[in-house]
Amino acid sequence: MGPIYLDNNATTPVLPAVWDAMRPFLADVYGNPASSHHFGRKARRALEDARERTAALLGARPDEVIFTSGATEANNLALFGLAGDPPAHLLASPVEHPSVAEPLRQLAEAGFRVDYLPVDSTGAVDPDDLPGRLRPDTRLVCVMLVNHETGTIEPVRDLARRLEGRAAFHCDATQAVGKVPVRLDDLGVTSLSFSAHKFHGPKGIGALVVRRGAPLRPRTWGGHQQQGRRPGTEPVALAVGLAVALERAVEEMDRRCALIRELRTHFLSHIRAAAAPVALNGPEEGGVPHTLNLAFPGLRADALLMNFDLAGVACSTGATCSSGSVLPSPVLRAMGVPDDRLTSAMRFSFSPLLTPAEVDEAARRVAEVVTRLRRAGG
Numbered sequence: 001m002g003p004i005y006l007d008n009n010a011t012t013p014v015l016p017a018v019w020d021a022m023r024p025f026l027a028d029v030y031g032n033p034a035s036s037h038h039f040g041r042k043a044r045r046a047l048e049d050a051r052e053r054t055a056a057l058l059g060a061r062p063d064e065v066i067f068t069s070g071a072t073e074a075n076n077l078a079l080f081g082l083a084g085d086p087p088a089h090l091l092a093s094p095v096e097h098p099s100v101a102e103p104l105r106q107l108a109e110a111g112f113r114v115d116y117l118p119v120d121s122t123g124a125v126d127p128d129d130l131p132g133r134l135r136p137d138t139r140l141v142c143v144m145l146v147n148h149e150t151g152t153i154e155p156v157r158d159l160a161r162r163l164e165g166r167a168a169f170h171c172d173a174t175q176a177v178g179k180v181p182v183r184l185d186d187l188g189v190t191s192l193s194f195s196a197h198k199f200h201g202p203k204g205i206g207a208l209v210v211r212r213g214a215p216l217r218p219r220t221w222g223g224h225q226q227q228g229r230r231p232g233t234e235p236v237a238l239a240v241g242l243a244v245a246l247e248r249a250v251e252e253m254d255r256r257c258a259l260i261r262e263l264r265t266h267f268l269s270h271i272r273a274a275a276a277p278v279a280l281n282g283p284e285e286g287g288v289p290h291t292l293n294l295a296f297p298g299l300r301a302d303a304l305l306m307n308f309d310l311a312g313v314a315c316s317t318g319a320t321c322s323s324g325s326v327l328p329s330p331v332l333r334a335m336g337v338p339d340d341r342l343t344s345a346m347r348f349s350f351s352p353l354l355t356p357a358e359v360d361e362a363a364r365r366v367a368e369v370v371t372r373l374r375r376a377g378g
């Protein structure tokens with residue numbers, strides 16, 4: 001058996017049906033969707049059809065879907081676009097992806113006051129903590145739906161209810177779309193973001209879904225596309241791919257989740273039996289089954305990553321490795337994870353395309369590497 005891919009939170013392969021749907025819009029239907037002639041109108045119809053289907057699947061209206069290059073751009077657009085001018089107060093979780101955390105740091109530098117909600121040992125925010133932390137000048141609250149490192153599901157709907165419309169609410173739903181039900185109308189947030197490549201769609205497209213009437217300022221200027229909120233020629237083929245991948249993911253969500261849950265349980269029990277001591281960073285139950293963050297105390301994440309790769313298992317570290325040192329993940333740090341679990345944390349993430357035989361083999365390879373490194377003294 002060749003290399004086994006357990007890094008599906010980083011990205012996923014494009015499904016053949018998605019690629020088939022996209023292909024005509026790269027070669028045959030090549031008009032600019034802003035052009036008024038026949039070629040342009042044909043492209044425009046495909047683009048608007050993709051927008052309508054995306055909106056319907058996410059409980060939104062077509063004019064509430066802004067296609068972007070992905071979640072990073074969508075998060076930046078939401079944060080800078082909804083924050084307005086300083087001074088004002090922004091409130092966020094401390095476990096956000098860097099594409100939210102970094103804009104927040106920049107907004108703080110620009111004169112906003114940014115506060116962080118506490119999280120428990122699984123990284124979950126408590127909705128009861130929200131009201132006491134709001135200030136009269138709170139303009140934006142930002143909490144993700146599913147954590148990229150641990151799979152923890154945040155209580156976004158409850159948070160939005162407690163907020164009672166006193167500020168805008170942006171939710172990074174990148175690791176949630178296609179894995180758990182995500183609907184703008186149901187969550188009660190102002191905006192949500194995602195990337196198509198996380199659910200077997202193409203790279204280079206995502207969206208910010210933002211409520212009609214929200215005071216969103218553009219971040220780029222120069223065209224009238226997407227009501228001027230994200231100008232520039234829309235990538236029609238990518239939008240078609242996003243819509244088809246999303247349709248599939250929503251249709252097959254229950255089946256995919258059940259399959260992945262079984263794979264994860266199997267993988268985890270194998271590793272626990274063959275590579276103890278192993279610690280689970282994140283929820284044992286109740287999170288999305290796609291993500292498994294495991295620590296191997298006594299070992300270093302950078303050595304594990306390299307040796308897993310050599311053994312034919314692709315995963316990622318739960319910590320950042322740079323210039324020979326392991327920088328603990330801010331997500332795990334915020335959860336209060338002890339040091340030896342911070343520096344040995346590895347993220348395994350699953351997809352419905354994996355077979356039980358592949359997952360079995362991956363677990364065997366992981367356990368073998370861990371045992372060998374422990375014998376060698378780390």
Ligand SMILES: Cc1ncc(COP(=O)(O)O)c(C=O)c1O
Nearest residue numbers: 070071072097099148174175195
């Ligand atoms: C939670 C979360 N938000 C945002 C992003 C950024 O997505 P992209 O790199 O597609 O812009 C990621 C990607 O890993 C993510 O996991």
